[in-house]
Amino acid sequence: MCLGIPGQIIEITDIKNKLATVDISGVKRQVNIACIVDDTHPVESCLGDWVLVHVGFAMQRIDPDEAAETLKLLEELAEIQESLTISN
């Protein structure tokens, strides 16, 4: 039940009720996006955003920069490990 799934907002269907269509691995679901909307991110601006969907709600916007940063850290770790292996 606590499993959230990443998906991309492909259509805003109801601005007043903050509803959008989200593509989750090819499956299109109607999702409430109230939790990711505020003054700096109005409903209209959410089109194209990647979000975490949980029980019919978009709980949070996925930050692409932070995702890239996590993957970069893992790359760096791979390089460190490689240099350790070579020096051994």
Added chain:
Amino acid sequence: MKYINEFRDPQKAQILIEQIRQISQQIATDKPIKIMEVCGGHTHAIFKYGLEDLLPKTIELVHGPGCPVCIMPRGRLDDAIALAQQPNVIFTTFGDAMRVPGSKYSLLQAKANGADIRMVYSPLDALQIAKQNSDKEVVFFAIGFETTAPSTALTTLQAESDRIQNFSLFCNHVLVVPALEALLANPDLQLNGFVGPGHVSTVIGTEPYRIIAERYHKPVVVSGFEPLDILQSIWMVVKQLAEKRCEVENQYSRLVNSAGNAVALDAMQRVFEVREMFEWRGLGDIPLSGLKMRSEYACFDAEAKFTFPGKQVADHKACQCGEILKGVMKPWQCKVFGTACVPEHPLGACMVSSEGACAAYYKYGRLSIEREEVKVN
């Protein structure tokens, strides 16, 4: 699949495992380093990807109480079933709560006996059923940690705005940090650190875990759910232990920040208040660990609208879910595991939900803690 496949790279996983092995060997201890993954979603992912078998013997994963279905006490299940059996009621619930045994039977058996119980994927689906059935009372079984509580709160606010009068919630939402504090008070459980729940933290942020690091001196690393997320989080916990640090760190920064989600927290604050005491299966009564509807929303509160038994009921004598949820016993050590208690006929809640430790052990065949040392070229 974006934001999924990148975090499943086997080569990077091997490197992380080797790093965990090397750093954990620097920590002077004659026992394995015990790390609790709090969230049932993590437990499920750990078994699905076989991560427990890949880790060196210096690390022992302890499966925590973070499955909302598993921690639902039998008395509350009986209350849910009693609500579902009231005349003129349509009872709505997430599917994974359907097979959890109450003291006599489950919601699924109550449905077979004629109660109008319907499975939904979202509380909004329950609200829709209420709109379509104005001659019936529709009750939603609201369960879960801070991950699901905002969706329930927002649905209540939607019901208020739409002036729906035949919709109510049986509120059983629980809070994660009081549960961790209750676990840390147990002297039987010698934990070294926590892999913190990721989706709860999208709502509450990382700040509420500070008490665990500062008062109880345990590292907490909030983690995502892909294999690399979990391995990186274990690596971060072990690194903290090696460097003698106790901090809250955030591995899941693509979704979690320190302050949480303001809209979600505001909705929860408006609709719910903290209960003085709430009973957890296996853990007993934990102060300030549950949520109830505020009196302003009594018209949407099934506890105010209906009467039901409201009794605490002890767990089945043979079932050791309590010890498993406390992390002091492994599922395969329970005497009914895989015999009297199987997913098709669960005795205890941990065998019901796919996020339950027993169901994960059973499904993925992890019946022993014997593991091979991982070999990395």
